Amino acid sequence: MSSEKREVTLTIDGREVTAIEGEMLHDAARKGDVEIPVFCYEPKLGAPVGACRMCLVEVEGIPKLQTSCSTPVRDGMVVHTRTDQVKKAQNAVVEFLLVNHPLDCPVCDKGGECPLQDVTQGWGPGKSRVIDEKRHFEKPIELSPLVAIDRERCILCYRCVRFSQEVSEDAQLQLLDRGDRTYVGTFDDRPYVSPFHGNITDLCPVGALTNYTYRFRARPWDIEQAGSVCTLCPSQCNVSFTVRDEKVKRVIVRDNPGVDDGWICDRGRYGFEMFGAAERVTEPRLKGGDKVSYEDAIARAAKGLAARDGKVAALVGDASNEEGFLVGEIVRGALHSPHLDSRPAAGPGIDTILGLARPELQAAVPDIDEADVILVLGTDPMQSSPILDLRIRKAIRRNGARLVVATERPTALDGGAEAIARFAPGQAAHFVGELTAAIGGAENVATPLAESLRDASKVVVVWGERLGPAATAELLNFVDAFDTKNAGTDVDGPKTQDGLEFSAHQHVGLLEVPEVANARGLREAGVLPDAGPGLAALALNGHGTEEIREALIDGSLDGLILVGVDPLRDFADTARWEEALNAASFIVAFSTFTTATAAKADVLFPLETHAEKDGTVTHPDGRLQRVRPAAGRPGDIRPGWQTLSQLSLALGHDTGITSQPTAFAALTAAVPFYASITDKSIGGRGIRWQETESAANLPNSATDAGAASADTQRVSASDEAVPVAGALALGTYRDLWAGPITELNPPLKFLKPSQRLELSPEDAARLSLDSGDTVRVTQGDKSLEATVAIRERVPEGVCFLAEGIAGANANSLLNGHQVSVQIEKLSEVPA
Amino acid sequence: MSDQSFYRQAGSYLDSVDVVEVQRGPEPGGVGGAYRAFGETLRGLKTTMSRLIEGPLTIEYPEEKTPVYPRFRGRHKLHRFEDTGLEKCVGCSLCAAACPADCIRVVAAENIPGERVSSGERYAAVYEINLSRCIFCGYCEIACPFDAITMGHDYEMADYDRTNLIFTKEMLLAEPIERTPLKSEGEETKGAL
Numbered sequence A: 001m002s003s004e005k006r007e008v009t010l011t012i013d014g015r016e017v018t019a020i021e022g023e024m025l026h027d028a029a030r031k032g033d034v035e036i037p038v039f040c041y042e043p044k045l046g047a048p049v050g051a052c053r054m055c056l057v058e059v060e061g062i063p064k065l066q067t068s069c070s071t072p073v074r075d076g077m078v079v080h081t082r083t084d085q086v087k088k089a090q091n092a093v094v095e096f097l098l099v100n101h102p103l104d105c106p107v108c109d110k111g112g113e114c115p116l117q118d119v120t121q122g123w124g125p126g127k128s129r130v131i132d133e134k135r136h137f138e139k140p141i142e143l144s145p146l147v148a149i150d151r152e153r154c155i156l157c158y159r160c161v162r163f164s165q166e167v168s169e170d171a172q173l174q175l176l177d178r179g180d181r182t183y184v185g186t187f188d189d190r191p192y193v194s195p196f197h198g199n200i201t202d203l204c205p206v207g208a209l210t211n212y213t214y215r216f217r218a219r220p221w222d223i224e225q226a227g228s229v230c231t232l233c234p235s236q237c238n239v240s241f242t243v244r245d246e247k248v249k250r251v252i253v254r255d256n257p258g259v260d261d262g263w264i265c266d267r268g269r270y271g272f273e274m275f276g277a278a279e280r281v282t283e284p285r286l287k288g289g290d291k292v293s294y295e296d297a298i299a300r301a302a303k304g305l306a307a308r309d310g311k312v313a314a315l316v317g318d319a320s321n322e323e324g325f326l327v328g329e330i331v332r333g334a335l336h337s338p339h340l341d342s343r344p345a346a347g348p349g350i351d352t353i354l355g356l357a358r359p360e361l362q363a364a365v366p367d368i369d370e371a372d373v374i375l376v377l378g379t380d381p382m383q384s385s386p387i388l389d390l391r392i393r394k395a396i397r398r399n400g401a402r403l404v405v406a407t408e409r410p411t412a413l414d415g416g417a418e419a420i421a422r423f424a425p426g427q428a429a430h431f432v433g434e435l436t437a438a439i440g441g442a443e444n445v446a447t448p449l450a451e452s453l454r455d456a457s458k459v460v461v462v463w464g465e466r467l468g469p470a471a472t473a474e475l476l477n478f479v480d481a482f483d484t485k486n487a488g489t490d491v492d493g494p495k496t497q498d499g500l501e502f503s504a505h506q507h508v509g510l511l512e513v514p515e516v517a518n519a520r521g522l523r524e525a526g527v528l529p530d531a532g533p534g535l536a537a538l539a540l541n542g543h544g545t546e547e548i549r550e551a552l553i554d555g556s557l558d559g560l561i562l563v564g565v566d567p568l569r570d571f572a573d574t575a576r577w578e579e580a581l582n583a584a585s586f587i588v589a590f591s592t593f594t595t596a597t598a599a600k601a602d603v604l605f606p607l608e609t610h611a612e613k614d615g616t617v618t619h620p621d622g623r624l625q626r627v628r629p630a631a632g633r634p635g636d637i638r639p640g641w642q643t644l645s646q647l648s649l650a651l652g653h654d655t656g657i658t659s660q661p662t663a664f665a666a667l668t669a670a671v672p673f674y675a676s677i678t679d680k681s682i683g684g685r686g687i688r689w690q691e692t693e694s695a696a697n698l699p700n701s702a703t704d705a706g707a708a709s710a711d712t713q714r715v716s717a718s719d720e721a722v723p724v725a726g727a728l729a730l731g732t733y734r735d736l737w738a739g740p741i742t743e744l745n746p747p748l749k750f751l752k753p754s755q756r757l758e759l760s761p762e763d764a765a766r767l768s769l770d771s772g773d774t775v776r777v778t779q780g781d782k783s784l785e786a787t788v789a790i791r792e793r794v795p796e797g798v799c800f801l802a803e804g805i806a807g808a809n810a811n812s813l814l815n816g817h818q819v820s821v822q823i824e825k826l827s828e829v830p831a
Numbered sequence B: 001m002s003d004q005s006f007y008r009q010a011g012s013y014l015d016s017v018d019v020v021e022v023q024r025g026p027e028p029g030g031v032g033g034a035y036r037a038f039g040e041t042l043r044g045l046k047t048t049m050s051r052l053i054e055g056p057l058t059i060e061y062p063e064e065k066t067p068v069y070p071r072f073r074g075r076h077k078l079h080r081f082e083d084t085g086l087e088k089c090v091g092c093s094l095c096a097a098a099c100p101a102d103c104i105r106v107v108a109a110e111n112i113p114g115e116r117v118s119s120g121e122r123y124a125a126v127y128e129i130n131l132s133r134c135i136f137c138g139y140c141e142i143a144c145p146f147d148a149i150t151m152g153h154d155y156e157m158a159d160y161d162r163t164n165l166i167f168t169k170e171m172l173l174a175e176p177i178e179r180t181p182l183k184s185e186g187e188e189t190k191g192a193l
């Protein structure tokens, strides 16, 4: 779409500037190094509104001054930004904005980084003529438990309101009242709740909206900004840590249109206070909590592991590519065992992974912007990768993309969808099969979706790892359904800027929403049971996650290495995992916090957070990004790569890794399609390996070497629901706020979720349940308590519980099969 | 450059015609010589003699202190409001921004109703000046929007321990143990200050 834009030439302050047709004058001026002050203009928020009048300029031929933020350029335009008329207007606007501004900069958190201060200094009259009393509001008050609002300081620029209305689409913020009494607020003064609302504090050009977590913590000259990547979810947003005295004090956005579009979610923004939680593991420990030195701990770990040579497995979760690679070296190289995995449940085989990794099938995040139709399949981006949710909303709102949703559980995006299909838990593979058939012309449940997809020229499929291995394998057929439909058309289609190559008239790009933040990087670094670094086939395949658990229980495996995983919270079938961890005679764990899993470790090593870590991660779309250390490591924590490489050395396997750069070099040497990537090419924005010359080094998916891998590694044979009279099929989902993020992080404690049983109004009526009732949910001999939440869009016969909730974890009810649950009312909702 | 070529260059300089002519004074001896030997000495002695009657000018420091001018920039002071007793400093850190020696550290905190420390929303929970680094330029005083910090007259800050030179908020709020005498209007300079 951008290629057809014409270039125009205009003159701004006597300088000739070349701009793209349709561009706003303000942006064109910036290209010519002419600065025009703005307040309300923020391209991230969509179309300009012209609310503040700060950007007035003189355009020859137009008698009145124009707002440069909302005046598109024309060829031959002559613009002046420094004439007396403009100066007078700028002075007047600044003076006007300051009429009611309290000018309490010394106590204002924005002071020093405040656009109002800058513009007043640069373009203001320098003095005020106002001698009257200023307008007063009660201040500061809570807009939410995280954001303070000082209405006296507000200049009514509409930015925050536009964010709420048009970006996060929660429609909670409004400008209320009229004239100089206008203020930003919510209906009925309710707290502003939205998982993205922290962004308004970055947007506000004055100190009207400030973070409670950063309240009076530092001034811009007290701090350092350190760019890094948030690894709290697979979105891998680019963030910048505000660091004072070696501690993170604030997290702000670091715009990267290829990843996050300039937004971050509240998880990433307010999650930093858990870095210093009392539960943090700050030094190596033995079982029981005794602290030991690194040297001692490494020696003990090496001794214990060496004694179980060949019978050790590893599970990796929250780790960088380098750490994942090193775990592979330890397990495969030093301990002669093929058993390691990075997925919380059974995953697809290497053939499927390779098939889906083909660069021409890979959608990059910005492809969402240009999609005709977006298919959200088996994932709720809001819960699993929140920034994708905003990206999809943007595509729909601004670019007219159409959305179809096919999931088990209602998603946050349903409201904007053109067609919605719900499949029963455990029926994902069946559904994807139906959808494939429907695109081929068959009439079935997926036909309404297929109709939207069939005539689209550019489809982006946002699919979840939660679909399960069978459905994931089915995705390849699904993609083929599009290609076959257009068989015979030009194969060398155009290539987009993002490298998405079109195989026919229809272009299908897939974008995975994995379960762990660096899932793609770990897989590509070889943390898979059936593929080594670079997704290379292995001579001997090992066990996947669930098989490892079973092997520990039956004794065929003995030792376990856990890196950044908490099976007792995050993996299905808690009881069985408990059994497996108890059965393992030696566990070495790397953990950020003291969890129930970490307590079972014989040797426990601390793990760095993403504010401390140095390493690379790979975005689900293939973008390698660098996590850079921003803050000091608390206690005695050493880098993960260091501990792992020393452990490997102690086991007699020298990896030659002595620093982060050598670790990265070893990784790129081992992963052929990372070969041409350097620290420099990653830079601050990351680089997609599909766009480098080494992309051709991706192995072919045909299993030409090594053992053929079964596509399904699920322990259970069948995904079919087992019907029990009066029972509801149980679906589970990951709650955005479950886990340490709300349990160990004081600012977000108020968001800590309690277990809710979501079910349809029909089932609720049948079981005579009301929203708010407390129920016992029983599956076999396991049960948990939950509060009923009736949701219109939940299909009949199904209910949902959240995973990872302390004390009532849905994972404890799962057993690898599709389960159904009995519901028993415990108490009515209090009147 | 090798040594040899250096000397060659130096030599060529000395060889050049550009010779500086030295101005010499008059030759010694004669009447002029005698005057220069005694006359000038006596002139100097005259000053000495005339001052003799003034008595000693030595200041018996530290028993006796040199008074300073009112605008002398000595050790800093933080101030409170006289009526409410609240600290004037709101912890805005502007002084820290202005300080060229980077020796002020401010960590602000929020006032709790009932336990107000300052008159604004925030106050300085930590306020430290590292006086071993301070260059007594007074920029902090100029930067402060509330006249919360001023340069005092105290100049006796020597210590055997550098850490004692980090002055905390409590120390800066307290009056100096012994006040430095101020010069009164028109007072003549006594001593070197």
Ligand code: SF4
Residues within 6 Å of the ligand: A101, A102, A103, A104, A105, A106, A108, A109, A110, A111, A112, A114, A115, A116, A117, A153, A205, A206, A207, A208
């Ligand atoms: S918003 Fe900006 S101008 Fe207003 S008080 Fe705060 S720092 Fe000063």
Ligand code: SF4
Residues within 6 Å of the ligand: A153, A154, A155, A156, A157, A158, A159, A160, A161, A184, A203, A204, A205, A206, A208, A209
């Ligand atoms: S609160 Fe801030 S962002 Fe919102 S309208 Fe006021 S000045 Fe603009």
Ligand code: SF4
Residues within 6 Å of the ligand: B095, B098, B099, B100, B101, B102, B103, B104, B129, B133, B134, B135, B136, B137, B138, B139, B140, B141
């Ligand atoms: S007098 Fe100058 S050097 Fe000393 S603290 Fe103040 S600003 Fe800094």
Ligand code: SF4
Residues within 6 Å of the ligand: A106, B088, B089, B090, B091, B092, B093, B094, B095, B096, B106, B124, B143, B144, B145, B146, B147, B148, B149
């Ligand atoms: S002394 Fe003045 S300038 Fe320094 S922090 Fe306090 S109020 Fe701000």
Ligand code: FES
Residues within 6 Å of the ligand: A037, A038, A039, A040, A041, A049, A050, A051, A052, A053, A054, A055, A056, A067, A068, A069, A070
């Ligand atoms: S920036 Fe143009 S009107 Fe606000």
